[in-house]
Every structure is written in structure tokens, then in C-alpha cells.
Amino acid sequence: MTDNGKPSEELVTVGRVTTVYGVRGWVKVHSYTEPMDNILQFPNWRLQGPKGWEALEIDAGKRHGKGLIVHVKGIDDRDLAARLCQRDIAVARELMPELERGEYYWHQLEGLKVVSHFDGEDHDFGVVARMMETGANDVMVVRGGADKRERLIPYLPDQFITNIDLEAGVITVDWDPAF
Known part of the structure; x- marks a missing residue:
């Protein structure tokens, strides 16, 4: 983590938790990946918090309407899920798939x-x-x-x-x- 709160070189921001979904701890996610559900390939996320990037494990996720919803392991309550909202999601850079020559992230x-x-x-x-x-x-x-x-x-x-x-x-x- 850098001093300005942005991901360090080892992390890539891939989305953002936007709001809660339902009462059982699910959240809506805005994905920056293409296609959007590629973010679900990464079960171990880092979530930007007040003290830096925190580990977060996803145990379920799916398309819902025009977006995505995910469930975070160990969070089964709407109030706990609300603490995750409006925070960036990052994954380790080495987990990103290799691109063809001439393609760039x-x-x-x-x-x-x-x-x-x-x-x-x-x-x-x-x-x-x-x-x-x-x-x-x-x-x-x-x-x-x-x-x-x-x-x-x-x-x-x-x-x-x-x-x-x-x-x-x-x-x-x-x-x-x-x-």
C-alpha cells in the first residue's frame, strides 16, 4: 500500500462494492473487468479500508440483473455487509491472465x-x-x-x-x- 491510499504495485483495482443486497450479507459489485463477471474468477480480494487493503474471501457470486452480487465468507448480516460498501476491490497483479501481444490492461x-x-x-x-x-x-x-x-x-x-x-x-x- 502506498501513502496515498492507492494500491501498491502488486495490486490492481478491479471493481467496487456499491451497496448491500438483501438481508443475508450479499453486496452489489461494480466490476471493471471485461466481461464483468471475470471478477468472480478471483476468490481472494483485497478491500480498501481505513487501515489499508484488507483480505476478503468471496464464497459465492453471480450475475443479477445488469450487475453482480457476491457473498463474502463469514458475513451473513446486512449491517455487517454495509461496512463493505463504497470501497474499492483489488486483486494481486500476478493473478491477472496473460494477454496476447499488443493487448494491454x-x-x-x-x-x-x-x-x-x-x-x-x-x-x-x-x-x-x-x-x-x-x-x-x-x-x-x-x-x-x-x-x-x-x-x-x-x-x-x-x-x-x-x-x-x-x-x-x-x-x-x-x-x-x-x-
Whole structure:
């Protein structure tokens, strides 16, 4: 755990407990995984608490309506389950499945510097502050850079994303600095 309360390098945030469900200790979960029920592959979660990341074992989980509900081992009461709400869920990074070449997890892209060589000139757009899903495609929210602007750049490899170099920490885009 880092001093700012964010997961350390060994943990990846994969969702959030939102609210209680029923009276037997179940909670609703907003998953950041794709598809959303992939979060259920990880039975050992870490839940962000006031004293850092706490271990949490899931003993049941399923789709419910448009979301997910889970049951935490040892919690069979609505009031106890309420203590878990509005807290981030993380899992150990080494538990994340290996991706194919050219595929990246969002956490790998966040924090990378974004540059463009548009019209023969170099432009520093800042860093990827976060990723977001829009339905049509994912979008990089890029902040900072020389002009201190926020840009929304579609995450479309081979269209706008021309290179991703994780070692150098740089994403090269084909993007007009006026946008």
C-alpha cells in the first residue's frame, strides 16, 4: 500500500462494492473487468479500508440483473455487509491472465506519457489520467502537457494509437493538437 491510499504495485483495482443486497450479507459489485463477471474468477480480494487493503474471501457470486452480487465468507448480516460498501476491490497483479501481444490492461496504460508527431512536429499531450468505456470504443483521458488541456483520445490501435512502449512509458498517437 502506498501513502496515498492507492494500491501498491502488486495490486490492481478491479471493481467496487456499491451497496448491500438483501438481508443475508450479499453486496452489489461494480466490476471493471471485461466481461464483468471475470471478477468472480478471483476468490481472494483485497478491500480498501481505513487501515489499508484488507483480505476478503468471496464464497459465492453471480450475475443479477445488469450487475453482480457476491457473498463474502463469514458475513451473513446486512449491517455487517454495509461496512463493505463504497470501497474499492483489488486483486494481486500476478493473478491477472496473460494477454496476447499488443493487448494491454487499462492499469498498464494509465500514467503513460502521450505524444504526437502530428504534421512533422512533436507534441506532448501529458499523461493518461484514466481510461473510460463509451460503448463504441474505449477512450484515453489525457491531461497535462505543454498546454495543460484535457483531451479525450479514442483508444483505437492502428487508427489513432500508433505505438505503445511500456518500457519507455510512452504512447504515440496520430492526433491533431488542436483537438
